[in-house]
Amino acid sequence: MSWLGPVLAVAGLAFRESARNRxxxxxxxxxxxxxxxxxxxxxxxxDEQARQLKIVADLSLSAIALLGTIASIFLGTNLVYQEVERRTVYTVLARPIDRGGFIVGKYLGLAGVMxxxxxxxxxxxLLVYGLAGGRPSVGLLVALALTYVELAVVIGVAVFFSVAAHPIEGAVFAFVVALAGHVTADLQRLxxxxxxxxSGVGVVVLEKVLYGAYVLLPNLENFNVRPHAAHGVAIDPAHAGLALVYAVVYVAILLxxxxxxxxxxVL
Amino acid sequence: MGLARRAPVVVALAGAALLFPLQARLDARRTPPPDVLEVLPPRAILPVLTFGHAQTASNLLEIRATNFLMRWLEGMDRLRHEHISRLYDAILTLDPRDAGAYRRASTYFFSVADRSDLAREYLERGVDPARGVPADHPERWTLFVELASIELMGGLGAPEAERLERVRRGGELLMRAVGLPGAPPELETFAQRLATRGLSPLEALRYDEQRWLEAAKHGEPAMRAQAERRLIEARAALIAQALQLIADDVARQAGAPPADLDALWRFVDAAMRNQERNGGPVPAPLAVLREHGVEDPLGVGFRLEEGRVVAPGVDARRLQRLLEERFLRWRQARPGEVPTAEHLGLERAAPHLEVLIDEAGVRVVPR
Incomplete structure (x- = not known):
């Protein structure tokens, strides 16, 4: 509890700071x-209403995922770097909180804002979808929830690069990782x-390396059930649960x- | 304190180790997303939705088309030509100036799907400067060459008058490519020769063989394997035609065709020895047999039936490809019904072939 209090205090500050960002x-x-x-x-x-609703769902879900990713990266890559630049980090770290707690607090604050x-x-x-004549399904809600979980992983990537690089470089790296996160399955397929x-030893080694890259890079496709939701295809609850566990594990690794x-x- | 300091490293390593089983479980539960065609908006709206990146979207769709093709190339009978057709419609709506895409679509429909009508349709759309490839595009000439190839190949095996007409039309199409940006200068000579004289059936088959020989050098293993199979068919047709010409020659001289294939090979051997002994120009059929060897070098099982040289294995494969395509179209139009051979446009199969049609599809087997 003594560890959690300062972490939540940092999270609160990060939340307020990010929420004010224009x-x-x-x-x-x-x-x-x-x-x-x-x-x-x-x-x-x-004229077909089902087609119209599908386009509304496709475009809106994609916009939320894409613009949400941009927002997460933009805010996340500045998060720690700014504190160090402005030297406000000294006043925070002078309190009873270690650097790990500071990172976790920053992450939670931004995750809350997002x-x-x-x-x-x-x-x-959902309002627009309803006005267009659609009835929000469980699938759509699950797709929205998993889109947020995807953004939570992207925030983790951004926070990591906020610590490891300058904001512009970090934003570029994070954006590349976020883009690559949707095509890692191609590495495995390749x-x-x-x-x-x-055949040959070289090919076997290359296959293992590509599989390793496939697993170790963030696989954001694990959270992408947007096409399923837009088409009314059932989403496997076990898959959604596993994707959630995956996100928790991946964020833990990144933090x-x-x-x-x-x-x-050296600060 | 030491443990607390190491905690982040332990968490990162343990997490990384945990990712492997976790990802394997996720992969096992993954359901394929809806087909790309189902998420494609209508053609009219497609370019608008790409927000100025129509070419990129077109390229991504073509990657999809190629992947689909690679995946299904081995299962010829279950190829979804309609799928590829719709993908290419979208690709070319997004980027109507992509000469390569018109060419690839036409190659696919001509060589894999045996749909020369669709192949021609794509190319004609491509050569129309108003809605296809602009007049000054450096690859526009290749579309005319492809159109000419379709004409020439379509004439193979056709009655002599039709064949010559197709050769003439092929020559005219090649003439339209002459002088376009990027077109090689030697095209003009070739086009003139075709348009005025025409190729003999043997020359046309030789052309087909060369075409598949080139295709067999393709970088993609699946495309290469496909081309290698078609090359064997093209060579078998070329050798059969060469043998046929010699059999016709024997029949003219002796008043009757050779009794069987062994007898025909003996004539071929004798003709080769005579030619070596006497010298002089090598007749075209002998040149083909000398190049590819005698005694069924491809192991396709040549036979002589009523004076006609046939290769049952290869003929069966060619007929099966044609009928499968028609069978699929029939089933799409009339789900659940099983067509007869007549429904598929086959009045009578050659005596050396047996056509079996049932619910599962078409099978052509050599007798």
Whole structure:
């Protein structure tokens, strides 16, 4: 408990600081605009209501995921770096909180802000979806929830790079990791294809290396059930549960690594 | 204190170790997302939704098309040509200037799906400067060459008048490529030769063989394997045609065709020895047999039936490909019904082939 109090205090400060950021407001506004525009796209795509609703769902869910990722990276990569630059980190670390607790607090603060942002964007989407004649399904709610869990992993990546790099470099690295996170399955497929078409020790080693990269890089496709939700395809609850466990484990790894780097940093 | 300091490292390592079983479980439970075609918006709206990145979206879709093709290439009978057709419609709506995409679509429909009508349709859309590849595009000439190839290949085995007409049309199409940006200068000579003289059936089969020989150098193993199979068929057709010409020659001279294939091979051997002894230009059929060897070098099982040289194994494979395509189209139009051979446009199968049609599909077996 004595450890948790200061962590939550840091989280509260990070929450307030991030919530005031105008870039976040702009991105949430842009997402809501996209959601509204999706009705127009649906409308011009034909008379069939199911098709119109699918386009509204596709575009809105994609906008929430994409703009949410940008917001998480933009806010996350500045999070720790700014504190160090402004030297406000000294006053915080002078309190009874270690560097690991500081990182966890910062992460929780931003994750909290993004939870509110995703909730606002989701509410806008569900309102537009309802007005367009759709009835929000459990699948859509699960897709929104897993989109937030995906963003929680991206925030972890951003916080790690906030400690390990300058904001611009960190943002670029985090964005690349976030993009790569949706195509890691291709690495595994590439390895399997190579092993099928050729033989030899080199190929076996390469296949293992590619499989290792596939597992160790964040696999954001684990959270992507948006196409299923938009099409009304059932989402396996066990998959959703496992994806949640995966996110917890991955965030723990990222925060552990961020702490190790931050402890070695000379402030 | 020591333990607390090491905790982040332990968490990171333990987490990394945990990722392997976790990811394996997630992979095991993964359900495939809906097909890409189901998430494609209508053609009219497609370019708008790419927000100025239509070419990128087009490239990504073509990767999808290639992956689909690679995945299903081995299962020819279950190829979903409709799927590829819709993908290429989307690809070319997004990027109508991509000459390569028109070419690849046409190659697919001509070589894999045996749908020369669709292959021609794509190319004609491509050569139309108003809705396809712009007039000054450096690859536009290749589309005319592809169109000419379709004409020439379509003439193989056709009655002489139709074949010559197709050769002439092929030559005209090649002439349209002459002088376009990027077109090689030697194209003009070739085009003129085709348009005015035409190729003999043997020359046309030789052309087909060369085409598959080139395709067999493809970088993609699945495409290469496919081309190698088609190369064997093309060579078998070429050798059969060469043998046929010699059998016709024997029949003209002796008043009757050779009694069987062994007798025909003896004539071939004798003709080769005569030619070596006497010298002079090598007749084209003998040149083919000298190049590819005698005595069924491909192991395709040549036979002589009523004066006609046939290769039952290869003929069965070719007919099966054609009928499978028609069978799939029939089933799409009339789900649950099993067509007859007549429904598939086959009035009478050659005596050396047996056609079996049931619920599962078409099988053509050599007798």
């Amino acid at each position: 870039v976040l407001h702009a991105l949430v506004g842009a997402t809501l605009l996209m959601t509204g525009a999706s009705v127009v796209f649906g409308w011009v795509s034909g 939870a509110v942002a995703v909730a606002a964007m989701s509410a806008g989407f 390895g399997a294809d190579l092993a099928r078409d050729a 552990g690594l961020a702490t190790v780097v931050f402890r070695r940093k």
